[in-house]
Amino acid sequence: MFCRKRFIFKIVSITFVLFFLMTGSGCANEREGSTHMHGASSIRHSSGMESGHMNSDETELSGSVKSGMRVVEVHAYRYGYDPDPIVIKKGEKVRLELKSRDVTHGFGIAALSIDERIPAGQTTTLEFTPEKPGEYHIHCTVYCGPGHEKMHGTLRIVE
Numbered sequence: 423m424f425c426r427k428r429f430i431f432k433i434v435s436i437t438f439v440l441f442f443l444m445t446g447s448g449c450a451n452e453r454e455g456s457t458h459m460h461g462a463s464s465i466r467h468s469s470g471m472e473s474g475h476m477n478s479d480e481t482e483l484s485g486s487v488k489s490g491m492r493v494v495e496v497h498a499y500r501y502g503y504d505p506d507p508i509v510i511k512k513g514e515k516v517r518l519e520l521k522s523r524d525v526t527h528g529f530g531i532a533a534l535s536i537d538e539r540i541p542a543g544q545t546t547t548l549e550f551t552p553e554k555p556g557e558y559h560i561h562c563t564v565y566c567g568p569g570h571e572k573m574h575g576t577l578r579i580v581e
């Protein structure tokens with residue numbers, strides 16, 4: 423008796439399981455469908471990010487962003503600046519870490535009222551938020567040798 427009851431219970435539960443599986447598979451299909459959509463949207467998302475990266479590469483933004491601020495190490499040398507051009511983004515806070523590879527140089531951008539001294543063996547930091555896109559002429563403001571007058575660079579502020 424007991425065994426038969428258990429047997430019936432088993433049959434009933436198997437039927438339930440089968441029913442569940444059949445309706446469940448429908449659900450699973452739906453879920454799969456929605457998963458596909460999720461997949462598609464996440465692919466779209468990641469490709470969007472990729473294209474964002476590609477954009478950065480295309481405009482060749484200098485340095486890297488650290489805690490919300492673009493940090494660019496700029497080396498002055500007889501007679502130029504590295505990187506050249508320095509490419510930064512409008513509205514993105516920037517910190518230029520100015521260093522000299524040889525003697526004391528200057529870092530002047532007249533249009534932005536910037537004039538920094540870069541003593542040899544030291545780091546001069548310059549923080550600002552670029553507002554106006556364009557090409558800005560950098561020139562050395564500290565006499566550094568016979569090529570001093572020809573020591574130029576470019577700061578590019580992109581949109």
Ligand SMILES: [Cu+2]
Nearest residue numbers: 562564566570
């Ligand atoms: Cu100079």
